[in-house]
Amino acid sequence: MSDVTQKGLIRDAGTAVDTFPDFRNLGVMTRALLWVNAAMLAVAVIKADTPGRFLALLLESAAYVEPVLVGTLVVLYLAQPLLSRVHVLAALGIVLTVEFMLNLAMYEIAAALGEDAGIAGLVRAWAFSVVMTLFLRAYFQLRARAFSPALAESRLQVLQARIRPHFLFNSLNAVLSLIRKDPKRAEGALEDLADLYRVLMADNRSLTSLKDEIDLTRRYLSLEQLRLGERLCVDWQLEQMPSDALIPPMLLQPLVENAVYHGIEPGLAPGVVRIAIARDGDRLSLMLSNPYHPDHQHRAGNRMALANIRERLMLQFDVEAKLEAKPVGAQFEIRITMPYRK
Amino acid sequence: MSAPLRILIIDDEAPARERMGELLADCAEECPHTIVGACANGLEGLAALSRDAADLVLVDIDMPQMSGMEFARHALNLPSPPAIVFVTAHDQYAVQAFEVNALDYLLKPVRATRLAATLAKVAKARGDTPPSRELLASIDPHPRRHLSVSERGRILLLPVSDILYLKAELKYVTLRTAQREHLIEESLAHLEQEFGEQFVRIHRNCLVARAAVRGFERVAEDEVEAGWAVLLEGSEEKLIISRRQWPVLKALAK
Numbered sequence: 001m002s003d004v005t006q007k008g009l010i011r012d013a014g015t016a017v018d019t020f021p022d023f024r025n026l027g028v029m030t031r032a033l034l035w036v037n038a039a040m041l042a043v044a045v046i047k048a049d050t051p052g053r054f055l056a057l058l059l060e061s062a063a064y065v066e067p068v069l070v071g072t073l074v075v076l077y078l079a080q081p082l083l084s085r086v087h088v089l090a091a092l093g094i095v096l097t098v099e100f101m102l103n104l105a106m107y108e109i110a111a112a113l114g115e116d117a118g119i120a121g122l123v124r125a126w127a128f129s130v131v132m133t134l135f136l137r138a139y140f141q142l143r144a145r146a147f148s149p150a151l152a153e154s155r156l157q158v159l160q161a162r163i164r165p166h167f168l169f170n171s172l173n174a175v176l177s178l179i180r181k182d183p184k185r186a187e188g189a190l191e192d193l194a195d196l197y198r199v200l201m202a203d204n205r206s207l208t209s210l211k212d213e214i215d216l217t218r219r220y221l222s223l224e225q226l227r228l229g230e231r232l233c234v235d236w237q238l239e240q241m242p243s244d245a246l247i248p249p250m251l252l253q254p255l256v257e258n259a260v261y262h263g264i265e266p267g268l269a270p271g272v273v274r275i276a277i278a279r280d281g282d283r284l285s286l287m288l289s290n291p292y293h294p295d296h297q298h299r300a301g302n303r304m305a306l307a308n309i310r311e312r313l314m315l316q317f318d319v320e321a322k323l324e325a326k327p328v329g330a331q332f333e334i335r336i337t338m339p340y341r342k
Numbered sequence: 343m344s345a346p347l348r349i350l351i352i353d354d355e356a357p358a359r360e361r362m363g364e365l366l367a368d369c370a371e372e373c374p375h376t377i378v379g380a381c382a383n384g385l386e387g388l389a390a391l392s393r394d395a396a397d398l399v400l401v402d403i404d405m406p407q408m409s410g411m412e413f414a415r416h417a418l419n420l421p422s423p424p425a426i427v428f429v430t431a432h433d434q435y436a437v438q439a440f441e442v443n444a445l446d447y448l449l450k451p452v453r454a455t456r457l458a459a460t461l462a463k464v465a466k467a468r469g470d471t472p473p474s475r476e477l478l479a480s481i482d483p484h485p486r487r488h489l490s491v492s493e494r495g496r497i498l499l500l501p502v503s504d505i506l507y508l509k510a511e512l513k514y515v516t517l518r519t520a521q522r523e524h525l526i527e528e529s530l531a532h533l534e535q536e537f538g539e540q541f542v543r544i545h546r547n548c549l550v551a552r553a554a555v556r557g558f559e560r561v562a563e564d565e566v567e568a569g570w571a572v573l574l575e576g577s578e579e580k581l582i583i584s585r586r587q588w589p590v591l592k593a594l595a596k
Binding site: 268 | 364383451
């Protein structure tokens with residue numbers, strides 16, 4: 001059991017490029033169908049000397065090729081669990097054997113219908129299958145190779161977005177500075193850090209209450225306050241807020257973190273992060289603003305956090321949620337409206 | 343036994359400065375030193391260096407107004423520049439550049455043992471030539487916000503946004519602000535590379551601040567042909583545009 005999971009993990013690491021394609025995936029199926037049909041079309045174009053002959057040739061070869069192609073794909077679909085477990089070359093051997101049998105069956109059927117193509121016809125048909133199979137194998141291998149670095153890269157980005165190294169190491173450093181002279185405060189700060197990371201690392205798919213999200217954000221802000229001291233001022237405007245509203249988790253905290261990173265840290269003078277949340281009928285609105293430093297836009301990460309939050313809002317509320325982010329005078333403002341759910 | 347190392351700490355976060363002070367106290371026995379100051383940003387740091395000389399500056403990279411990198415580039419203009427060790431919590435790009443160029447750096451949270459080793463290394467290398475300005479310029483990913491000149495042992499900072507034009511003359515570059523002129527020891531080609539967004543070349547030997555361009559005027563360049571000159575905001579001077587650069591500036595005028 002543990003062996004199986006380990007193998008799964010290793011395959012999951014995105015390094016194993018030379019694996020059998022997943023024939024239960026619609027994209028893989030479609031690509032195989034398209035390539036084989038394109039090749040068939042090409043052969044018909046080359047062989048045909050008149051337009052009328054082209055159609056006849058195409059129909060003739062389709063009658064032969066399509067059953068073999070579809071039959072092979074059905075077998076691949078059914079045998080996917082087996083094929084993905086054995087060695088790639090063994091899987092390839094199985095596929096070629098299946099294709100040979102299907103070709104043989106087609107040959108027998110054709111012969112029974114009085115269309116005997118002879119042994120040469122059978123060999124030609126099977127050769128076409130072999131060439132297409134090897135071509136598709138090379139194609140899928142190249143494709144996997146082309147996409148796997150991108151996959152690894154995007155996983156790394158997701159991971160880094162969660163761990164937030166800049167914040168983590170600076171916070172740890174601030175806590176270290178407290179340990180000798182104010183151990184109580186250091187304890188509190190480490191507890192906040194633990195709480196924050198527990199949520200960061202959690203599977204954040206179900207909705208959370210607005211109250212919990214605000215508690216989390218307060219914990220985060222107390223850590224930032226430790227580092228930045230009086231440079232960070234926070235203005236909460238929550239009088240009109242319905243605490244029972246349900247929102248996607250990690251919606252507010254990353255936005256506030258952005259506000260601190262882009263609005264407070266680059267400034268010499270103290271700055272204000274303003275957070276206003278209110279209910280407006282059946283809508284919930286969030287407004288966040290921070291000082292805008294246009295010459296500090298090189299700080300990375302802003303777009304990604306915003307894109308991620310927009311995506312999650314879309315996923316949850318589709319077109320009913322809206323996120324706007326833009327500079328307004330000397331402030332950078334983010335406005336979100338979404339349905340009020342409880 | 344040599345004199346104790348004089349150390350200046352620069353970090354925009356107060357707890358980080360305190361922590362560094364504590365760690366330095368921990369290594370005091372192994373490596374005798376005195377802390378000459380703790381500053382909250384690069385500007386304060388340069389002012390402190392003008393008052394009290396230091397042998398070593400421990401400087402955070404990510405700071406408001408002036409990054410640690412820019413601070414280092416200005417500090418090198420001092421008659422006897424201090425050794426500089428960069429401190430960072432997380433900056434993969436910078437760390438890679440430090441490794442490649444064998445520059446000293448510390449990662450936050452800093453360990454006392456690592457700090458002691460760095461201090462020992464700096465104490466041993468005291469008086470060695472510091473890294474060149476070109477090297478620091480090549481690893482600094484952002485243009486500076488100030489240019490600096492050394493005047494009587496002090497660093498004079500000139501905000502890039504105050505500069506009207508930069509003109510190459512023999513070994514130096516003349517830097518003109520609305521108030522006065524300064525000579526800086528940098529190459530016009532490097533300046534153009536670094537400040538290409540803010541400045542435009544009007545002549546083989548001259549870069550003009552885009553924001554300072556008030557307009558253009560036709561002037562008699564020589565007896566044969568008439569040319570164009572740039573009119574500047576806040577100055578009566580007219581700067582001749584070379585025929586080669588005129589199309590570039592004409593496009594800007596639109």
